[in-house]
Amino acid sequence: MSIIEVKDLTVHYPIRGGFWNRVVDTVKAVDGVSFSIEPGETFGLVGESGSGKSTTGKSIVGLETATSGSILYNGVDVTKRSVRRRMQYNRDIQMIFQDSLSSLNPRKRIESIIAEPLRNFEQLSPEDEKLRVLQLLDIVGLGPDALYKYPYQFSGGQRQRIGVARAVATDPKLIIADEPVSALDLSVQAQVLNFMKKVQRDLGVSYLFISHDLGVVRHMCTRIAIMHRGRLVEIGTRDDIYNHPLHIYTQRLLAAIPETNVDHREEHRKHRLEIERQYEEEQSLYYDQDGGAFPLVAVSPTHSVALAPKTIAAEKAGR
Amino acid sequence: MENKIDKKSTISAADLKRLSAEAEQEAAPSGFTIMAREFIADKPALIALIIILAFFIFVTVASFFIDVPKMMETNILAYYNEPFTKDFFLGADSAGRSIAKQLIVGSRDSIGIALGLTVISSTFGICWGMVSGYFGGTADLVMQRVYDFMMIIPMLMTIIVIVTIIPNYNAITLTLILSCFYWMGTSRLIRSRTLAETQKDYVQASKAFGTSNLKIIFREIMPNISSLIIVDTTLSFAENMGVETGLSYLGFGLPMGTPSLGTLIANANDPENITHYWWTWLPAALEIIILCLSISYVGQVLRRTLNASQRRGKQEK
Numbered sequence A: 001m002s003i004i005e006v007k008d009l010t011v012h013y014p015i016r017g018g019f020w021n022r023v024v025d026t027v028k029a030v031d032g033v034s035f036s037i038e039p040g041e042t043f044g045l046v047g048e049s050g051s052g053k054s055t056t057g058k059s060i061v062g063l064e065t066a067t068s069g070s071i072l073y074n075g076v077d078v079t080k081r082s083v084r085r086r087m088q089y090n091r092d093i094q095m096i097f098q099d100s101l102s103s104l105n106p107r108k109r110i111e112s113i114i115a116e117p118l119r120n121f122e123q124l125s126p127e128d129e130k131l132r133v134l135q136l137l138d139i140v141g142l143g144p145d146a147l148y149k150y151p152y153q154f155s156g157g158q159r160q161r162i163g164v165a166r167a168v169a170t171d172p173k174l175i176i177a178d179e180p181v182s183a184l185d186l187s188v189q190a191q192v193l194n195f196m197k198k199v200q201r202d203l204g205v206s207y208l209f210i211s212h213d214l215g216v217v218r219h220m221c222t223r224i225a226i227m228h229r230g231r232l233v234e235i236g237t238r239d240d241i242y243n244h245p246l247h248i249y250t251q252r253l254l255a256a257i258p259e260t261n262v263d264h265r266e267e268h269r270k271h272r273l274e275i276e277r278q279y280e281e282e283q284s285l286y287y288d289q290d291g292g293a294f295p296l297v298a299v300s301p302t303h304s305v306a307l308a309p310k311t312i313a314a315e316k317a318g319r
Numbered sequence B: 001m002e003n004k005i006d007k008k009s010t011i012s013a014a015d016l017k018r019l020s021a022e023a024e025q026e027a028a029p030s031g032f033t034i035m036a037r038e039f040i041a042d043k044p045a046l047i048a049l050i051i052i053l054a055f056f057i058f059v060t061v062a063s064f065f066i067d068v069p070k071m072m073e074t075n076i077l078a079y080y081n082e083p084f085t086k087d088f089f090l091g092a093d094s095a096g097r098s099i100a101k102q103l104i105v106g107s108r109d110s111i112g113i114a115l116g117l118t119v120i121s122s123t124f125g126i127c128w129g130m131v132s133g134y135f136g137g138t139a140d141l142v143m144q145r146v147y148d149f150m151m152i153i154p155m156l157m158t159i160i161v162i163v164t165i166i167p168n169y170n171a172i173t174l175t176l177i178l179s180c181f182y183w184m185g186t187s188r189l190i191r192s193r194t195l196a197e198t199q200k201d202y203v204q205a206s207k208a209f210g211t212s213n214l215k216i217i218f219r220e221i222m223p224n225i226s227s228l229i230i231v232d233t234t235l236s237f238a239e240n241m242g243v244e245t246g247l248s249y250l251g252f253g254l255p256m257g258t259p260s261l262g263t264l265i266a267n268a269n270d271p272e273n274i275t276h277y278w279w280t281w282l283p284a285a286l287e288i289i290i291l292c293l294s295i296s297y298v299g300q301v302l303r304r305t306l307n308a309s310q311r312r313g314k315q316e317k
Helices: A053-061 A081-086 A110-121 A126-139 A156-167 A186-203 A214-220 A238-243 A248-255 A262-281 A309-318 B002-008 B013-025 B031-041 B043-063 B099-135 B137-152 B155-165 B171-179 B184-198 B201-208 B213-224 B226-250 B261-269 B271-275 B282-306
Strands: A004-017 A022-037 A042-047 A068-073 A093-096 A174-178 A206-211 A223-228 A231-237 A296-300 A303-306
Touching (some): A004 A053, A022 A053, A022 A231, A042 A053, A053 A093, A053 A206, A093 A156, A093 B201, A110 A126, A126 A156, A126 A186, A126 B013, A156 A186, A186 A214, A206 A214, A223 A238, A223 A248, A231 A238, A231 A248, A231 A296, A248 A262, B031 B043, B031 B282, B043 B282, B099 B171, B099 B184, B099 B213, B099 B261, B137 B184, B171 B226, B184 B226, B213 B226, B226 B261, B226 B282, B261 B271, B261 B282
Parallel strands (some): A042 A206, A042 A223
Antiparallel strands (some): A004 A022, A231 A303, A296 A303
16 A cells, blocks of 8 residues: 555646736646655656746645645545644655755754754653654764764754754655756765665655656665656556656656766767757647647556556557 | 774774764864953953943933933032033033933943844844845845845835834834844855855765755855854944934934933934034044944954964964
8 A cells, every 4th residue: 555645736826916816827847747655665756947846746745735636544534734733744754955054054053953853743851852752863883973063063964964854854655756866966966865865764764756867766765756847647657767767857857967977978979969859849749739648648567657548559569 | 883983993882982082182172262352452442341331231220320310400509510610520411310320321221232232133134145146036036135125215214204103112023123224234255255165175075965945044055154143233233223222312212301422413403412512422423423433343353264274373282
């Protein structure tokens, strides 16, 4: 049974204007997204800036209000704040933020930062609480000397590990990781990602891993969803997405990964240009009149793609 | 579930004492230590602090030994007594009342009122501004209209009218009346900073970790705007010293017959006093200048304590 089931989630922002400050239009940040996350897996959500992936994550954790659709946790719709509060939803669903410095309160010591979710959801004695904080610091590879320091005294990687420690403090079932390593340099990225994997092995949490970096996603995720213009265009296992991409947008993303092998420079360039040309010419095969993606259609048990109905028919015939 | 984290970590309850000792050694200095260092690094501010504290204590203690009704009796024989004579250290005014004693009792009242006024109006202004800025939307709209309404009331005139129509009032009721009119500036200032703070990620994080709104406002956001609060509070304290003094100067402050810094300074209204009897007004004027200066010096140090980039004190552990 899946931990979280997102069904037709939409988040629209009104654009106000005109004489009475009326709603003249809406920004469709998330426009009908459905997926589910299984226990213990890492689910990648990939897309360009502004594709709505962060908004999806934030509405799952409860920081954005869904316009319509539902988010089911244990079979209960948790899009309402009162419901979340009653079932102590955020004890089980936590979040890691992109900017490690600004997501830690600069005026608080590490002890109270990590203990914040503990104080909200678990009544521990001061000693137990301190012990738990020390254990959490230990899990992410920080010593007890960090306990009474302030966030600005740490490097970016250490701060992000503190963020990880805070997120796992109440032993959640799902952690929304909103571009957790985008602000870090490459060696530190690997370090933080490995700590995240270690935490997953130790505690069995699931991640919703939001990123635009396909290399990182490949390292981390078992299943991946590609998002474009507020809708999912492709969803499948790591193998489906990286080796059999069907949607043109996925192919573009994959072609955009920089190749370090200079011997094949011309080849890669040709491949990229070919995909770009295909994207320009075959828009109608992949996007409807308004530029939105088509509904997802399953092409194999694990793999679904948003293709025009006629392309699907051709695809099936070809297989 | 508690066991889950316990199991995965090599740290157990037995290590707690050793590890927390280790942690304390590496602890960043507390706010109080930093404040003490800043005062030591800034000698004028240290002197200012000593002046303020010594003066407050002296005035409070000394005023217990002064019989106010007796002091305010007219004494024709002491008409404009020169300063530095027996019984009249700072001379006497036109009614033969000791300036030094009036100064002590008047300072106690003025400082008391300024302190009370600052505490009440700043607390209210801070709460109003933070709640308004944090929640935004309709709450902000309504609260800011109340603010606008209070702003367009001509403050001084309204206070004078209220003071005139209330038959009996004393220092406490005067403080309360004044407090109703002095919270707006603070609230606007605090609101603007709260608006900016609310957008930051750590507030989002706190929300995601299930912290309640009130806790976020007063435990998360407030420490982050504390430097602004301290500066604003010290400045308004210095300013509020002048509020009561100014009202008394105009004749609408404390009830007639109560000594006050304002009435002492009002002696300077008389050209003859300015030219011949300087001791009737000069001490009170000097006192206000020195106190206000000292307070702003101390305020600067407090601000530096809360802003790491401005610190002057020694930084080693």
